[in-house]
Amino acid sequence: MWNKNELTQKLGIAYPIIQAGMAGGVTTPELIAAVSNAGGLGNLGAGYMQPEQMKQTIQKVKALTDQPFGVNVFIPEIPExxxxxxxxxxxxxxxxxxxxxxxxxxxxxxSTALFEQQLEIIIEEQVPVCSFTFGVPSKAIIQQLKRENITLVGTATTVNEAMINEEIGVDMVVVQGSEAGGHRGTFSIPFGEAMVGTMALVPQTVDHIGIPVIAAGGIMDGRGVLAALTLGAQAVQMGTAFVTSLESGAxxxxxxxxxxxxxxxxxxxxxxxxxxxxxxxxxxxxxxxxxxxxxxxxxxxxxxxxxxxxxxxxxxxxxxxxxxxxxxxxxxxxxxxxxxxxxxxxxxxxxxx
Amino acid sequence: MWNKNELTQKLGIAYPIIQAGMAGGVTTPELIAAVSNAGGLGNLGAGYMQPEQMKQTIQKVKALTDQPFGVNVFIPEIPExxxxxxxxxxxxxxxxxxxxxxxxxxxxxxSTALFEQQLEIIIEEQVPVCSFTFGVPSKAIIQQLKRENITLVGTATTVNEAMINEEIGVDMVVVQGSEAGGHRGTFSIPFGEAMVGTMALVPQTVDHIGIPVIAAGGIMDGRGVLAALTLGAQAVQMGTAFVTSLESGAxxxxxxxxxxxxxxxxxxxxxxxxxxxxxxxxxxxxxxxxxxxxxxxxxxxxxxxxxxxxxxxxxxxxxxxxxxxxxxxxxxxxxxxxxxxxxxxxxxxxxxx
Known part of the structure; x- marks a missing residue:
């Protein structure tokens, strides 16, 4: 069965189809719940969200589904x-x-304050899955969230970034091919050097890490899903395909x-x-x-x-x-x-x- | 059977695996013949070749295999x-x-003289397959080669370029994803706009043309081959994987x-x-x-x-x-x-x- 593997078991989902946690209002509670209720994993793109709004949205998702769902947050960056x-x-x-x-x-x-508040809410609300973009959290944060039985998902754009994610202790990692829409998750090298296509990135990553790989970038339909699984991914993450869905807040x-x-x-x-x-x-x-x-x-x-x-x-x-x-x-x-x-x-x- | 389709039948090959016609001495007669003898399609990268050398190389390939093989040539460009x-x-x-x-x-x-001489040799030597890179040939050339029963293969880096190839009359088209090594085949828009990953390019092209699509870019092993076929390609073209082969002239x-x-x-x-x-x-x-x-x-x-x-x-x-x-x-x-x-x-x- 193409839909049964370590990842779907760990996440408790019927199909290895993850809706990307796109920030900026795209991921309405209705979208997240619809994906989770259909057997995939809906994700709230909470990157830019203020605590109160984030909390209310999570509660709304819970009211619409009893299935697992996730929340995506951004590792803070403090530029000069x-x-x-x-x-x-x-x-x-x-x-x-x-x-x-x-x-x-x-x-x-x-500041890093928002990120810390977001993590508190994720813990308080017992969100089943938490994913990170733009870097990896500290080992202390990883341990804290793991104690709460929250499944952790990292983001990588190179094999090396996937290895960094595995080393820090996430449970699975999204590898974002160059086809992907929205922000690049690159955090370890200049982004232009990390524009690796999904077809090349997935099998090379699978060969170098032990945790499940989630393929992202250019996947829009069943052909893409099965191709990604064939390359060795255990699930796909799709963003653009859900932006145009009826429940999208785009x-x-x-x-x-x-x-x-x-x-x-x-x-x-x-x-x-x-x-x-x-x-x-x-x-x-x-x-x-x-x-x-x-x-x-x-x-x-x-x-x-x-x-x-x-x-x-x-x-x-x-x-x-x-x-x-x-x-x-x-x-x-x-x-x-x-x-x-x-x-x-x-x-x-x-x-x- | 994954290896039987319109393309393998038309080319007369056992497996939908095409060795790219890389110019610059990589594609020795031994490499080309080894690929064709193994059931794939070897290709001579003749882009930069002078007529006499090209002719001798083709004759050497014929001495080493009785299986189909191809020759790749470059559409000439005359910049100021x-x-x-x-x-x-x-x-x-x-x-x-x-x-x-x-x-x-x-x-x-x-000048365009070399290209014309190369085409003459392809006809004289009754080369089974001729592929083009960096553009499409004229309809007159297409018709001339088709009269000689030569199977014609174009190169595209966007859906639109694949449609141009179909319109001009080639039998099948290589779609080159952004992962690919060597020169970009882009000929219709600025190359930077045509850096589309294989995962995205293949299914979108398949949906828009009627001739068989050959996927290229980032495909290195059986996972990549099956993924590309799953996306709708009828064959793959692999370059880098053959550059490091024992018969390679690199x-x-x-x-x-x-x-x-x-x-x-x-x-x-x-x-x-x-x-x-x-x-x-x-x-x-x-x-x-x-x-x-x-x-x-x-x-x-x-x-x-x-x-x-x-x-x-x-x-x-x-x-x-x-x-x-x-x-x-x-x-x-x-x-x-x-x-x-x-x-x-x-x-x-x-x-x-």
């Missing part, structure tokens, strides 16, 4: 950003703010853009957040590209562009939104999350017959 | 390169030439570099040939990187660096060689081509059991 760099960035962003009638935002200093322009895109449109950019991410090429990306290397690091740049993105959605200007998408975008469909999971399972069942 | 640009490039290359005790080479004007430093590399070392560079290609990062790449955008286009830059690469191999300086490799390099093995093919076939047989 000078006043001069901040001023330069604000100057480059001024034309967008003017047209949207926005003021320059006050941007607070990044902005409607974002969903439309993915549904109408070709595979060469999602490109890597740092201009939205200060961290490389894959999204459908648009005017904000091309206009800001000349300044890309001089922009403040994540999460400062992310904070600087936040209102622009929110307001651009309200004013229906998709050309200034972050339209995160992986390279499998031509395969996207507008379906309920249940239909998506059920369709994938039946496609895999037909392929293995 | 000014004297000033040429002088600048020579100036940047001077330190390497001085240390290797080489003179500045006389570089002839690129320079020994090139083979050693691949065998000792990690998946993040093969990076994209244009500095060797003027065209983006994936090779293991070395000193020539890092030292020439600052001039990358100002170097003459392919094939002029290729001609300018040819002697440097040849002489660097002789003087055992791998840091100045083009060490083409895909991202699956950790999976490389030093085996005979027969052992490689037989091993893959038995691995796939075990996986499908």
């Amino acid at each position: 950003v000078s006043e001069v760099d901040l001023e330069k960035a604000n100057e480059w962003l001024r034309p967008f703010r003017e047209e949207l009638k926005l003021k320059e935002p006050a941007v607070g200093k990044p 902005k409607k322009q974002h969903i439309e853009s993915i549904l109408n895109s070709t595979e060469d449109q999602p490109q890597i950019t740092s201009v939205f957040s200060g961290k490389p991410a894959r999204g459908i090429q648009n005017e904000f990306m091309t206009k800001m590209a000349p300044y890309e290397k001089e922009l403040p690091s994540y999460p400062v740049q992310n904070a600087l562009t936040k209102e622009i993105r929110t307001e651009a959605a309200k004013q229906d200007r998709p050309e200034w939104l972050s339209l995160w998408s992986g390279q499998g975008s031509r395969l996207s469909k507008r379906l309920s999350a249940r239909e998506l999971v059920v369709g994938i399972v039946s496609q895999v069942n037909q392929l293995v017959r | 390169v000014s004297e000033v640009d040429l002088e600048k490039a020579n100036e940047w290359l001077r330190p390497f030439r001085e240390e290797l005790k080489l003179k500045e080479p006389a570089v002839g004007k690129p 320079k020994k430093q090139h083979i050693e570099s691949i065998l000792n590399s990690t998946e993040d070392q093969p990076q994209i560079t244009s500095v060797f040939s003027g065209k983006p290609a994936r090779g293991i990062q070395n000193e020539f790449m890092t030292k020439m990187a600052p001039y990358e955008k100002e170097l003459p286009s392919y094939p002029v830059q290729n001609a300018l660096t040819k002697e440097i690469r040849t002489e660097a191999a002789k003087q055992d300086r791998p840091e100045w060689l083009s060490l083409w490799s895909g991202q699956g390099s950790r999976l490389s093995k030093r085996l005979s081509a027969r052992e490689l093919v037989v091993g893959i076939v038995s691995q796939v047989n075990q996986l499908v059991r």
